[in-house]
Amino acid sequence: MESSSGGTTSAARAADVLLEFGRRSSALGVSEIARSTGMSKAVAHRILTTFVECGLLLYEPSTRRYLLGPAAATLGARALDVSPLRRMAREALVDLQRATGETATVTGRLPGGRVYLDQVESTQEIKMTVELGRRFDLHSGSSGRIILAHLSEAEQDDLLSRPLPRLTSTTIIDPESLRETLRAARERGVCRSTGERQEGAGSIAAPVFGADGAVIGSVSVCGPSYRMTEEACDRYESALVEAAQRVSRALGHRAPEAVAAEAK
Structure with missing residues (x-):
């Protein structure tokens, strides 16, 4: 019989394998x-085989690679359906898209990363859209970096000590440069990005907080970079901040100034 610590380790390894597919957009092999997980090929193969048997993964014999299966798709769809953040943000996203004319999105925080939960697309012919359900790092793009800006210093140090992938020519990967942008974003309450996660895209994002005061996600406005100019972002900022605060309030967050006023 496996010990409790051994069982925990086994579960963590299995979770690491499954989550790795959320970080990649292609099929993966045992090697x-x-x-990427730091485990032996034998252990990785055993876990992959188990996931294939239960439908979470599919195996392609011709390439000897694995990809997410129908059971994983069911879990992902269900997770979106029951997400409180996604549900509470929907009306705010609709109003934000109407106010700006650009695509409005909501992002949820993950351990060390984030995921787009929903979007209301721009009605313009040329527009930006995001991939729902895919994991992204926090250092690239406004939606992730505004979350990173509101994490504790210890959490920031931990994430910035790891390798930071360069997604485009303008992705900021220098830890000290990132810390400067994080300080500025936290002070202003919004974060802006141009082409850092996706070439030709521009965005501005504001944080969403939970009932305990911790950052749990972000709301953003995104569009082609030639439309998402500094002047445009200036115009969108107040509507964006109001949308993010609206979602935070719906999730039970109370701003510090409101709590202080009630205490008087």
């Missing part, structure tokens, strides 16, 4: 999984 890639073993290398």
Whole structure:
């Protein structure tokens, strides 16, 4: 019988394997999984085989690679359906898209990353859209960096000590430069980005907080960079901040000034 600590370790390893598929957009082989998770090929193969048997993964014999299966798709769809953040943000996103004319999105925080939960697309012919359900790092793009800006110093240090992938030519990967942008974003309450996660895209994002005061996600406005100019972002900022605060309030967050006023 496996010990409780051993069981925990086994569960963590299995979770690491499954989550790795959320970080990639292509099928993965045993060697890639073993290398990225730090486990042996034998252990990785055993976990992959179990997930294939229960439908969470599919195996392609011709390429000897694995990809997410129908059971994983069911879990992902269900997770979106029951997400309180997604549900509470919907009306605010609709209003924000109407106010700006650009695509409005809501992002949820993950351990060390984030995921787009919903979007209301721009009605303009040329527009930006996001991929729902895919995991992204926090250092690239406004939606992630505004979350990173509101994490504790210890959490920031931990994330910035890890390798930071360069997604485009303008992705900021220098830890000290990132810390400067994080300080500025936290002070202003919004974060702006141009082409850092996706070439030709521009965005501005504001944080969403939970009932306990911790940052749990963000709301953003995004569009082609030639439309998301500094002047445009200036115009959108107040509507964006109001939308993010509206979602935070719906989730039970109370601003510090409101709590202080009630205490008097």
